[in-house]
Amino acid sequence: MNKTPLYQNHLNLKAKMVDFSGWDMPLSYRSQLEEHMAVRTNVGIFDVSHMTVFSLSGDRTEEFLSRVFANDIAKIKNQDKALYGVILNPRGGIIDDLIIYRSEGKYWIVSNCGTREKNTIWFNQQAKEYSVTVSRLDDFCILALQGPKTNNVIETLLGSACSVPSKPFAVQEFNNGLVAKTGYTGEDGFEFIVPKDVALDIWDKAIEIGVQPIGLAARDTLRLEAGLNLYGNDMDENCHPFESGLTWTVDLANPNRAFIGREALEKIDQKLCKKLTGVILHERGVLRPGYKIKNSDGEGIILSGSFSPVLQKSIGLARIDPAMKDKAVVVIRDKEISVDLVSSRFLKQDKINT
């Protein structure tokens, strides 16, 4: 089983460990609900070094990225920024979702854990034509520091001389790696993509000053409340971005940009294809992946489902027929229970409604 360089640190903190795509990862250190709320109200630190880091080099790197990435890399040209999007196969199916980071003219990619090998092969195949070198940085770590009080600890953590980016998606060089104002929780915070010695220092210091370590269990409920897709649950190679709530990441504006998958996407009628929706269950019970939902306009299936610690209700993401809206029923253990179909930005609605 693969282990991150922080494995022993997790054991020292008595984490409950779990096999996540072949990685022995911390599921939780205490109650996952407490960890979740620590990130919503205070600050927490995550070891997500199981994710894959690539660095790119070569004069034609931007051309290569323009070809493999459905979002338009030109959006961050000449800026030190991060850009989220998907890579597609020629059928328009999602190979993975990922973030491209640009810092001081160099490009980096952070993609999922379970897609490590296939992405490596795919990038290398596609890079050849552009003479771009794709290097996988397996000895790098990724730490995420997330929560509304991140800024209260960042100076203690890094020292006052150390600067970090202030705007969302901004990127900066950091100890032979990167620090970016990105994350997977819907909260303010940073992700550090750094060599392992740097990561170990940050982690130890964070724990020492009382930052709550957060496991993968709370990471999942945090991303779900924020309406962020999880690759493998909410999308895979058999679905395209339009039916995965990711239309906003596909940039068709430049007609000359022939990215892989574009032709297939342009044949799809976005009004007629299935769509991704948020689902809220107001009654008791928990939505789970695989549960069916339906109403008079069609049917669908829950892809991600769990309990929202903030809303104190079950929430989920579902792929549904295009005409469905407002209300539906979910079938839980042969019983039909009514649900609301809502925007997947679950917490934003909470703020509007209360």
Next chain:
Amino acid sequence: MSEIPGDLKFLSSHEWARVEDDGTVTIGISEHAQDLLGDIVFVELPEIGKVVSAEGEVAIVESVKAASDVYSPLSGKIIAVNDLLENNPEIINESPYDEGWFFKIKPDNLDELADLLDPESYADTCED
């Protein structure tokens, strides 16, 4: 694993049964079960008066992570359910052998206790 009260008997599916002084039987889930489930957010308890059979499905417990059926270790009739769990299901995580009990039954036949595991044998099954 933390100490298991010696007066409990178990199903390998992690339910415990305790015979009370008045001959009724209190049923809940084990420390190990609550640990496996993680944070519990809902329970569905049976109706009072319902007749249950040994190893029959009686209740459902839902954690953030998973839904799980709860089986009755003995046959009998439901005479009480723990109403506290309705709004405070986390009690099961905090006190699985005491305040976090699920339901009580009037058993049909206490001889069925012989089919259950004693704390030591149960603890062994958890280590496998």
